[in-house]
Amino acid sequence: MNSMNMLKENIRIAETAKIGKFSKKDIVLFEKVKKAINNKIKVPCTGCGYCQPCPAGVDIPGVFRCYNVCYTDHYFTGMREYLMCTTMRAKPSNASLCKKCGKCEKKCPQSIHIRKELQCVTKYMENPIYKFISFVSKKCFDKCYD
Numbered sequence: 001m002n003s004m005n006m007l008k009e010n011i012r013i014a015e016t017a018k019i020g021k022f023s024k025k026d027i028v029l030f031e032k033v034k035k036a037i038n039n040k041i042k043v044p045c046t047g048c049g050y051c052q053p054c055p056a057g058v059d060i061p062g063v064f065r066c067y068n069v070c071y072t073d074h075y076f077t078g079m080r081e082y083l084m085c086t087t088m089r090a091k092p093s094n095a096s097l098c099k100k101c102g103k104c105e106k107k108c109p110q111s112i113h114i115r116k117e118l119q120c121v122t123k124y125m126e127n128p129i130y131k132f133i134s135f136v137s138k139k140c141f142d143k144c145y146d
């Protein structure tokens with residue numbers, strides 16, 4: 001939800017929705033949309049957070065969420081979220097910080113090959129522009145915390 005109008009619309013729908021309101025056609029359409037979105041998801045991370053904390057500081061669920069947004073929405077949307085989620089904070093938490101210790105993988109209920117996927121994220125997301133913005137952010141935070 002990005003605006004007050006969207007919020008109002010959601011409240012209106014929630015107030016009128018009743019059990020059994022969906023027709024068979026609605027359910028088929030809903031399943032089709034769900035399948036189309038799921039097919040685009042790169043990493044089946046549920047965001048449960050059991051893999052956290054990472055000793056190297058990687059925000060594993062946050063990183064995978066942004067990576068998936070690149071495929072389910074748009075590359076720039078995912079990249080913007082990745083920048084905000086991994087660099088606009090006192091301590092960076094991006095994929096390439098991974099030290100490949102493997103601790104997280106033992107705790108993941110989805111059996112995700114986290115180390116391998118983080119390498120894919122690094123390759124896809126951490127381009128020169130990302131590195132430059134990350135560098136500037138770090139300088140700003142260092143100055144603030146001096």
Ligand code: SF4
Pocket residue numbers: 053054055056057058060097098099100101102103104105114115118
């Ligand atoms: S393998 Fe990487 S992401 Fe997983 S806990 Fe170790 S350093 Fe963190």
Ligand code: SF4
Pocket residue numbers: 044045046047048049050051052060061064107108109110111112114
């Ligand atoms: S434990 Fe697995 S599914 Fe849960 S947040 Fe971590 S990577 Fe995602």
